[in-house]
Amino acid sequence: METGALPRIVHEYAVLELIVISILNGVLFGMLLFLLSSGLTVIFSMMGVLNFAHASFYMLGAFFGFQLTKWIGFWPAFVLAPLLVGAIGMAVERYGLRNTHKHGHVAELLLTFGLAFAIEEIVAMIWGRSPVDYRVPALLDFPAFTIFSTNYPAYKIFMLAVSVVIFVALLLVLRRTRVGLIVQAALTHPHMVGHLGHNVGRVFMVVFGVGSALAGLAGVIAGPALVTQSDMAAALGPILFVVIVFGGLGSLPGAFVASLVIGLVQTFAVALNGSLASVFGPLDAAGGPSALSDIWNVTIAQVAPIIPYLLLVIILIVRPMGLMGTRES
Amino acid sequence: MRRLILAAAVIAPMLGHAARAEDTVKIGYIDPLSGGGASVGEGGLKTFQYLADELNAKGGILGRKVEIVPFDNKTNPQEALVQAQKAIDAGVRYITQGNGSSVGLALEDFVTKYNTRNPGKEVLYFNYAAVDPAMTNEKCSYWHFRWDASSDIKMEALTNYIKDVASIKKVYLINQDYSFGQSVRSDARKMLTAKRPDVQIVGDELHPLLKVTDFSPYIAKIKASGADSVITGNWGQDIALLLKAAADAGLKVNWYTYYAGGAGGPTAIKQTGLDHQVFQLTEGFANSGHQPAMDYEKAFRAKVNMSLWYPRAVNEMRMFKAAAEKANSVEPVKVAAALEDLKFEVLDGGTGFMRKDDHQFFQPIYISSFGKLAANEPFDEENTGWGWHLVSKVDTPQAMVTTTCKMTRP
Numbered sequence: 001m002e003t004g005a006l007p008r009i010v011h012e013y014a015v016l017e018l019i020v021i022s023i024l025n026g027v028l029f030g031m032l033l034f035l036l037s038s039g040l041t042v043i044f045s046m047m048g049v050l051n052f053a054h055a056s057f058y059m060l061g062a063f064f065g066f067q068l069t070k071w072i073g074f075w076p077a078f079v080l081a082p083l084l085v086g087a088i089g090m091a092v093e094r095y096g097l098r099n100t101h102k103h104g105h106v107a108e109l110l111l112t113f114g115l116a117f118a119i120e121e122i123v124a125m126i127w128g129r130s131p132v133d134y135r136v137p138a139l140l141d142f143p144a145f146t147i148f149s150t151n152y153p154a155y156k157i158f159m160l161a162v163s164v165v166i167f168v169a170l171l172l173v174l175r176r177t178r179v180g181l182i183v184q185a186a187l188t189h190p191h192m193v194g195h196l197g198h199n200v201g202r203v204f205m206v207v208f209g210v211g212s213a214l215a216g217l218a219g220v221i222a223g224p225a226l227v228t229q230s231d232m233a234a235a236l237g238p239i240l241f242v243v244i245v246f247g248g249l250g251s252l253p254g255a256f257v258a259s260l261v262i263g264l265v266q267t268f269a270v271a272l273n274g275s276l277a278s279v280f281g282p283l284d285a286a287g288g289p290s291a292l293s294d295i296w297n298v299t300i301a302q303v304a305p306i307i308p309y310l311l312l313v314i315i316l317i318v319r320p321m322g323l324m325g326t327r328e329s
Numbered sequence: 330m331r332r333l334i335l336a337a338a339v340i341a342p343m344l345g346h347a348a349r350a351e352d353t354v355k356i357g358y359i360d361p362l363s364g365g366g367a368s369v370g371e372g373g374l375k376t377f378q379y380l381a382d383e384l385n386a387k388g389g390i391l392g393r394k395v396e397i398v399p400f401d402n403k404t405n406p407q408e409a410l411v412q413a414q415k416a417i418d419a420g421v422r423y424i425t426q427g428n429g430s431s432v433g434l435a436l437e438d439f440v441t442k443y444n445t446r447n448p449g450k451e452v453l454y455f456n457y458a459a460v461d462p463a464m465t466n467e468k469c470s471y472w473h474f475r476w477d478a479s480s481d482i483k484m485e486a487l488t489n490y491i492k493d494v495a496s497i498k499k500v501y502l503i504n505q506d507y508s509f510g511q512s513v514r515s516d517a518r519k520m521l522t523a524k525r526p527d528v529q530i531v532g533d534e535l536h537p538l539l540k541v542t543d544f545s546p547y548i549a550k551i552k553a554s555g556a557d558s559v560i561t562g563n564w565g566q567d568i569a570l571l572l573k574a575a576a577d578a579g580l581k582v583n584w585y586t587y588y589a590g591g592a593g594g595p596t597a598i599k600q601t602g603l604d605h606q607v608f609q610l611t612e613g614f615a616n617s618g619h620q621p622a623m624d625y626e627k628a629f630r631a632k633v634n635m636s637l638w639y640p641r642a643v644n645e646m647r648m649f650k651a652a653a654e655k656a657n658s659v660e661p662v663k664v665a666a667a668l669e670d671l672k673f674e675v676l677d678g679g680t681g682f683m684r685k686d687d688h689q690f691f692q693p694i695y696i697s698s699f700g701k702l703a704a705n706e707p708f709d710e711e712n713t714g715w716g717w718h719l720v721s722k723v724d725t726p727q728a729m730v731t732t733t734c735k736m737t738r739p
Contacts, residue, residue, distance in 0.1 A: 018553035025545050129363030151579035226542040231364050270546040305537050
């Protein structure tokens with residue numbers, strides 16, 4: 001017994017470490033998703049447009065961040081790049097969406113769809129198709145703390161802090177200010193808000209701009225930690241739709257919870273080794289390798305990338321309005 | 330008369346065009362130039378363009394100019410077939426590809442079918458890096474030639490080395506989830522069990538190919554497993570980002586890799602501070618000590634501004650020239666026949682040969698480690714000040730595997 005106890009303690013210690021690190025990684029990824037989905041979900045419920053180009057604004061943020069960092073340094077880029085992306089977003093709303101609005105939602109949808117492709121090609125033309133060398137600023141390039149025996153990079157803590165600050169600020173603006181009141185009203189009753197004398201068009205434009213700027217901000221801070229390249233929008237876009245549908249369209253708290261859930265689920269799925277074989281025991285060996293034995297032995301880690309989409313399907317069947325959504329649309 | 334002149338005026342340029350097309354040997358380079366594989370794909374393209382320039386400066390192949398025509402396959406098998414057809418339509422009779430065995434298998438099948446249906450217009454597929462053993466075993470083809478050591482050859486060499494390193498006790502396998510990654514994983518399991526039954530395999534991971542942008546969850550898992558060594562066949566951004574995440578988390582293990590030398594890998598290793606703890610398996614490397622290869626490396630770096638990742642590409646192009654000269658023709662059918670059993674002095678020294686049975690090239694294999702440079706090692710990587718250092722050389726006879734290939738010969 002004496003000899004067996006020590007390895008078991010060491011093992012449990014390692015599992016605890018895995019759980020803590022996975023929670024940190026999952027929350028971080030979730031907060032990044034929230035920066036993106038918050039804008040997308042508000043735009044959707046307000047204007048009825050699923051903005052396919054939203055992830056493209058995230059990519060633009062990353063590339064602007066990279067370019068401005070080269071010219072004027074990371075910190076000015078950190079402020080300027082989201083503003084630039086926000087300005088582009090406002091221009092898209094003012095001169096693109098507002099004009100197509102009278103032709104209905106399909107035209108608006110197609111506009112954002114085309115825009116996503118156009119942005120990807122333009123980015124590829126300017127910066128090329130291979131990843132650009134967007135590095136973590138030297139000021140934040142050190143391990144923030146060592147938990148158990150794993151270092152946690154300071155830059156990731158910075159990403160987490162920025163996301164939390166934005167979340168709190170967004171919540172305060174929407175819940176505690178007059179502007180937030182109008183935005184919330186416009187979410188559910190845009191016509192009534194218009195009749196009351198508010199300039200709904202301008203509200204739309206500002207919301208679209210702020211949403212794009214938040215996506216841009218996510219790009220600026222995620223660029224150095226992940227990979228900045230011309231297909232990053234296409235890789236992230238589908239997950240965003242999962243988040244906003246899962247959380248409930250138009251619901252900010254819903255988007256927040258869904259972002260965290262998706263972030264944690266994806267991170268923990270990677271950490272788990274279970275497969276059907278480990279739960280129900282191996283198949284009869286005499287059967288030899290077959291399609292069934294392939295499926296039987298697939299681990300959760302291997303299917304991690306499709307788990308969010310499974311969640312999407314399940315939530316649409318069980319609760320079509322999403323976790324915290326209030327209306328079915 | 331006027332009609333004759335008119336006809337001549339129309340036909341003459343066509344003839345002229347045909348004559349010019351015959352003067353050049355077009356090689357279709359079908360590899361990723363966008364997406365996750367772009368960094369390695371662009372490196373390969375620059376390498377082949379350098380090699381073509383070099384051949385052309387010395388009179389080309391049988392007096393014909395060599396031209397590399399790039400096609401972007403986005404590391405996607407379907408896209409690669411579309412691009413291969415486009416290449417053939419543009420007059421290409423030789424295609425070369427390396428990144429992704431899934432792509433390689435599709436191209437091999439495509440070329441075989443194409444050649445059966447289009448006798449007299451045969452196309453050869455020169456493979457410089459797709460290393461799934463299936464390509465020279467159950468799926469082998471007469472029209473495919475491979476210059477890189479297949480993954481089972483590399484694993485044979487690696488496990489022969491690991492056999493004598495007693496400190497390796499717990500091994501973690503992490504590979505890309507497609508044909509090549511799966512073959513690395515199964516070969517590693519099989520050979521480790523046979524040669525080092527005491528070694529414990531504490532993890533066996535497959536992750537999506539070129540899609541993961543943050544490996545920290547995987548690194549946390551490796552850490553939790555208590556592994557002392559990791560074996561991985563990852564390439565492109567999958568090895569660079571894996572090592573980067575390991576560096577960020579401060580994971581200290583030995584890394585036995587196929588491709589740590591690719592773009593971004595060396596920078597990440599330097600960041601981890603793992604001095605001579607990351608190993609790679611190659612058919613040659615910058616500090617191999619073989620003088621002609623080191624002179625070549627120097628000239629290559631001066632012109633292309635990157636390290637020579639693919640000494641096998643040098644072997645491929647030089648052997649292509651040798652075979653064409655032996656056959657006194659650039660006709661693919663004759664070149665293919667001349668390549669069979671062709672013996673060749675490889676760039677990094679020693680003799681290799683293209684086995685007739687399966688069209689696999691056998692050559693000496695090096696295990697090298699990355700770290701601080703010794704006095705006689707002039708080359709570092711990615712300006713890190715660190716470079717590759719010889720650990721073990723496996724000569725051609727010890728780097729051979731058997732084949733089950735039964736190819737259909739024309």
